[in-house]
Amino acid sequence: MSARMYPDVCVLLTLDFEQTLLLRKCTLFKQSIQRLNINCYLLSTVKKIRKAIIEEVVEAGGNALRGLWFHLSMAKGAGLPYILENAVLTEEDLPGIKQFFREKILTQQRDLSKDQIQIQEVWAIDTFRNMENSYNGRVPVIDYLKRLSIKHNDYYVETKNSILRTENDLNLLDEEPVNPNSVQITDLKKALNEVGFDDDEDLNHISCLKWLKQNRGYVPVFATADRALYECKDIIYEHTGVVVEDALYAASTYKSVMKKPWPVRRA
Amino acid sequence: MNKFYSESLNEISIPKRFDKEKLHAFLMDALKNSLNKDEVFRKLIINVSKNYPRFPLKATQASEYIRLLKSLSRKVAREGYKLNEIIAFDSYQSDIPYIIFSNNTLGNYTISYFHEYKARATGEHFRRNYLLVRGRPNLPDRKRAIQNYFQMMKPIQKMFQALIKSQFKLWLLIVLSNSESIKEFAKGPQFLSLKKIDQKQFESLATEHSEQLENFRRELYQLEPDLFRPTPDSDEPTQTMWQNMIMLRITE
Numbered sequence: 001m002s003a004r005m006y007p008d009v010c011v012l013l014t015l016d017f018e019q020t021l022l023l024r025k026c027t028l029f030k031q032s033i034q035r036l037n038i039n040c041y042l043l044s045t046v047k048k049i050r051k052a053i054i055e056e057v058v059e060a061g062g063n064a065l066r067g068l069w070f071h072l073s074m075a076k077g078a079g080l081p082y083i084l085e086n087a088v089l090t091e092e093d094l095p096g097i098k099q100f101f102r103e104k105i106l107t108q109q110r111d112l113s114k115d116q117i118q119i120q121e122v123w124a125i126d127t128f129r130n131m132e133n134s135y136n137g138r139v140p141v142i143d144y145l146k147r148l149s150i151k152h153n154d155y156y157v158e159t160k161n162s163i164l165r166t167e168n169d170l171n172l173l174d175e176e177p178v179n180p181n182s183v184q185i186t187d188l189k190k191a192l193n194e195v196g197f198d199d200d201e202d203l204n205h206i207s208c209l210k211w212l213k214q215n216r217g218y219v220p221v222f223a224t225a226d227r228a229l230y231e232c233k234d235i236i237y238e239h240t241g242v243v244v245e246d247a248l249y250a251a252s253t254y255k256s257v258m259k260k261p262w263p264v265r266r267a
Numbered sequence: 268m269n270k271f272y273s274e275s276l277n278e279i280s281i282p283k284r285f286d287k288e289k290l291h292a293f294l295m296d297a298l299k300n301s302l303n304k305d306e307v308f309r310k311l312i313i314n315v316s317k318n319y320p321r322f323p324l325k326a327t328q329a330s331e332y333i334r335l336l337k338s339l340s341r342k343v344a345r346e347g348y349k350l351n352e353i354i355a356f357d358s359y360q361s362d363i364p365y366i367i368f369s370n371n372t373l374g375n376y377t378i379s380y381f382h383e384y385k386a387r388a389t390g391e392h393f394r395r396n397y398l399l400v401r402g403r404p405n406l407p408d409r410k411r412a413i414q415n416y417f418q419m420m421k422p423i424q425k426m427f428q429a430l431i432k433s434q435f436k437l438w439l440l441i442v443l444s445n446s447e448s449i450k451e452f453a454k455g456p457q458f459l460s461l462k463k464i465d466q467k468q469f470e471s472l473a474t475e476h477s478e479q480l481e482n483f484r485r486e487l488y489q490l491e492p493d494l495f496r497p498t499p500d501s502d503e504p505t506q507t508m509w510q511n512m513i514m515l516r517i518t519e
Contacts, residue, residue: 010517055366057512062358062365069359112519119511126504149355151505153372154498159509160373161495164488 003219003257004212005033005040006175008205009049010225011247012042012166022225025247029223032251033170040170040223044177045204054159061152064104064120065145071100072141088138089128097124124148175212180204183211188239192232202229210240219243219257223250268298275436280468281443285452293449311338320393320417322410329397333390340382347375361459363441370477374434377484380494381427384487385420392416423486430483433476440464440472 011029014022033040075096077083101121108114127148131139166172185207192198209220221243224230233244245253272294276287302309318332351372358368396412444464446452461469488495 013513013517053513053516056516057509058366058369059364060512061508062368066359066362066365112515115515116512119508119515123504123508126507127502130502130504145359146352146355147502148505149358150351151502153351153355153358153369155501155505155509156369157373157376158498158501160484162497164484164495165492165497168488168492 002217003221003254005038005221005223005250005254006043006046006205006209007040007170007172007223007247007250008043008226008229009046009053009201011223012046012050012163012170013053014225025225029225029247029250030169036251036255038171038251038254040172041175042167042172043175043205043208045180045201045208047174049201050163054156058152058156060116061120061123064117064124065148065152067104068097068100068124068148069145071096072145076141084141087141088135089141089144090138091132094125094128097121097128127151178208178211180207183207183214185210185240188236191235191239195232195235197228197232199229202226206236206240206242206244209242213241221245221250221254221257223247269295271432271435275432275439278432279436279440279472280465281440284447285443285449289449290443290452293453297453308342311335311342315339320413322413323406324397324409324413326398329393333386333393336382336386336389340379340386343382344379347379350375357455357459360457361461363459363461363464367437367441367473370473370480371434371438374430374476374480377480377487378427378431380487380491381423381483383494384423384491387491388419389416392419423490426479426483426486430476430479433472433479437469437472437476440468 007029010022011026014026032038072087072089072093073084075093076087076089077085098121101117101124105114105117108117128139128144131144131147135143180203185203188206189198189203192203205222209222212218212220219241223245225247229244230246236242236244243253243257272291276291281287281290302312315332315335318328318335320329320332354368354371354375358365361368393412393416396415397409441459441464442452442456445456445459484495
């Protein structure tokens with residue numbers, strides 16, 4: 001029986017995004033993994049979610065940009081692109097942009113979507129503020145829209161590059177795809193629901209790890225930066241035998257798991 | 268390019284209003300015209316082909332080839348940047364998923380990374396095995412150095428060809444489906460509509476492109492990780508937006 005380290009989505013995503021909230025924890029995890037030369041394996045469910053989140057940011061940003069383009073087309077160019085080519089954006093246009101985002105927020109049902117639009121609004125205004133000095137307060141609309149779109153795509157490239165760097169830094173090896181539905185975790189779900197934990201994505205990871213433990217004989221150590229999941233570690237271990245550990249201590253836990261004399265499996 | 272265009276056109280099913288042969292002729296003419304307009308680029312391509320490593324290769328020729336590949340790499344990066352500006356503008360006048368445009372931008376960056384890698388790897392290989400060989404290197408050694416160079420480049424070059432073809436086919440399908448005539452295709456349609464594109468083919472080509480891109484980038488990273496370093500001049504508002512959006516999603 002051998003132990004295997006599986007880092008989760010938070011760790012993978014925050015390592016290279018330099019999130020101040022989790023940065024230190026993630027950096028410490030990365031350093032201990034490198035120092036102890038531990039191989040990490042990527043769960044296919046984590047990979048899938050990471051891809052989905054990035055595409056969601058791309059699409060949400062893109063939709064905001066297309067909406068802004070339409071709003072400015074109507075407000076500055078009466079819907080005619082050739083008029084828009086000569087239009088400029090000034091301080092006086094900001095209430096109109098604010099109105100555009102407010103109306104967009106009102107049409108949303110979910111808090112997540114409302115929060116996303118607020119983030120995009122800050123992005124749009126922040127970009128205008130950054131540009132206005134170089135254009136003496138009169139920013140050509142086309143230049144403004146172009147810059148938003150170019151930078152949005154450029155950051156997507158940066159994100160994709162950071163994934164490659166993260167995978168390399170963690171010496172991350174691809175695991176074969178595991179279907180989270182291939183193993184039943186009904187009892188675990190019930191127990192976690194009782195303590196108020198119902199994150200489907202995390203439950204999918206745990207389900208895959210249980211499958212790997214049952215079918216491959218590994219002791220999976222799931223390194224997470226998610227406090228809510230970490231707080232359920234005892235329940236998860238009790239029902240699945242999967243070790244969930246805080247990213248700060250994951251490397252040392254892995255080492256201690258490796259030292260334990262595991263019972264020989266009977267055929 | 269003749270073969271590249273015919274293969275690409277044969278591998279997709281284009282709207283019936285277009286004739287494949289006429290399209291092929293148009294693409295070749297457009298390529299010739301753009302090369303004729305850009306004298307520097309035209310000369311660069313001719314010189315690269317003149318100094319292409321073939322035995323017997325003079326040391327001066329090898330040095331010239333390395334220099335030309337560096338110039339080509341800079342040129343590709345500049346053209347890629349211009350293309351990305353066009354993509355940024357096109358993405359507004361469309362209802363096609365935004366990720367298609369973002370992946371196109373990613374593809375253009377990756378193409379320029381490859382040219383940078385090729386220039387660096389070629390320089391390194393010829394300096395070590397050809398130019399800096401002490402004494403009078405015998406002919407079989409030199410011949411082997413050229414053979415090894417092609418052997419080294421072959422797998423990644425093959426993947427690169429597959430990538431650019433998949434990117435071109437996807438772009439061809441999108442633009443042709445949204446054009447009524449070759450004239451409109453040449454000018455570029457005003458709006459790129461998803462409804463006008465054959466969904467099955469679009470999904471298959473988009474998946475093919477995304478997979479080729481992913482595989483190629485992983486391979487290139489193993490060869491030259493330095494190309495994928497963080498950009499020092501990233502735009503602060505955009506960086507903040509991305510970070511907050513991701514944090515929002517993973518902590519929801």
